[in-house]
Amino acid sequence: MADEQQEHPEPVEPDDYEPDPRFSFANERTFLAWMRTALGLITAGLAITQLLPPFDMPGGRRLIGLPLIAMGTVIAVVSLRNWTANERAMRRGLPLPRSPLARITAVVVTIVAVIGVILVIVEGRGS
Amino acid sequence: MSAHVPGRRRYGPPDGSFPYGPNADRFLEESPTPGLAGERTDLAWNRSGLALLACGIAVAKGLKFPVTEPAHAVIGVIILVLGVFTWSMGHWEARKRRRNGHDREVAGFSDLAPVAYGTAAVGVAAFVLALFFPG
Numbered sequence: 001m002a003d004e005q006q007e008h009p010e011p012v013e014p015d016d017y018e019p020d021p022r023f024s025f026a027n028e029r030t031f032l033a034w035m036r037t038a039l040g041l042i043t044a045g046l047a048i049t050q051l052l053p054p055f056d057m058p059g060g061r062r063l064i065g066l067p068l069i070a071m072g073t074v075i076a077v078v079s080l081r082n083w084t085a086n087e088r089a090m091r092r093g094l095p096l097p098r099s100p101l102a103r104i105t106a107v108v109v110t111i112v113a114v115i116g117v118i119l120v121i122v123e124g125r126g127s
Numbered sequence: 128m129s130a131h132v133p134g135r136r137r138y139g140p141p142d143g144s145f146p147y148g149p150n151a152d153r154f155l156e157e158s159p160t161p162g163l164a165g166e167r168t169d170l171a172w173n174r175s176g177l178a179l180l181a182c183g184i185a186v187a188k189g190l191k192f193p194v195t196e197p198a199h200a201v202i203g204v205i206i207l208v209l210g211v212f213t214w215s216m217g218h219w220e221a222r223k224r225r226r227n228g229h230d231r232e233v234a235g236f237s238d239l240a241p242v243a244y245g246t247a248a249v250g251v252a253a254f255v256l257a258l259f260f261p262g
Contacts, residue, residue, distance in 0.1 A: 035175050038247075066257055072250045073246075
């Protein structure tokens with residue numbers, strides 16, 4: 001059964017068990033979806049700071065671009081931790097841990113969107 | 128409750144109950160293979176690799192950094208390499224699963240960690256770039 005040895009996120013406890021592979025696949029897909037989200041946020045932040053014409057307000061582009069890039073970086077690291085925690089919980093038959101990542105992402109994107117709207121409105125008045 | 132079949136890997140806790148869904152036991156008994164879940168996962172890998180490739184091309188060709196002239200090309204190529212790596216990783220996982228009797232192979236920590244830390248590194252580079260050298 002050597003080829004059935006899996007790489008466990010933690011040393012295997014005696015009462016651990018092998019979860020249904022579909023759950024592990026779902027966990028893996030969730031991780032990959034977070035990776036794409038992270039990359040999307042980083043790319044959007046880069047495009048905002050590098051390609052957008054500057055606002056009248058100095059640092060306006062960085063004000064909305066940098067939080068997106070930071071959020072993407074945090075997601076990349078935290079989603080790996082979430083994957084490990086989910087995998088461990090499934091192996092031990094425990095409830096899946098709750099992660100605040102989705103909520104934090106929603107809050108950050110909302111705040112950035114509001115700031116973006118304010119910047120655009122202020123810009124429109126100035127010209 | 129499913130009886131343990133010798134030679135088949137056992138799923139579920141030792142007492143035979145299964146915590147994920149009330150009918151999971153019966154479902155597992157009727158459907159002993161993971162079905163198309165592996166294929167969906169392969170496609171997710173494919174998408175992730177393509178997203179990195181698209182990001183790398185955008186950085187290499189689209190951005191004009193005032194830092195030093197080759198900076199954007201270098202960062203773009205690094206992201207492209209990461210994209211090729213991710214895409215190959217997905218391809219490798221898919222091949223691993225397509226072998227006979229290996230349709231239950233799932234990825235381990237060392238398969239995912241390079242993708243996560245690579246993306247985080249791209250994020251840190253992007254942050255430094257955006258903070259000090261806005262276009």
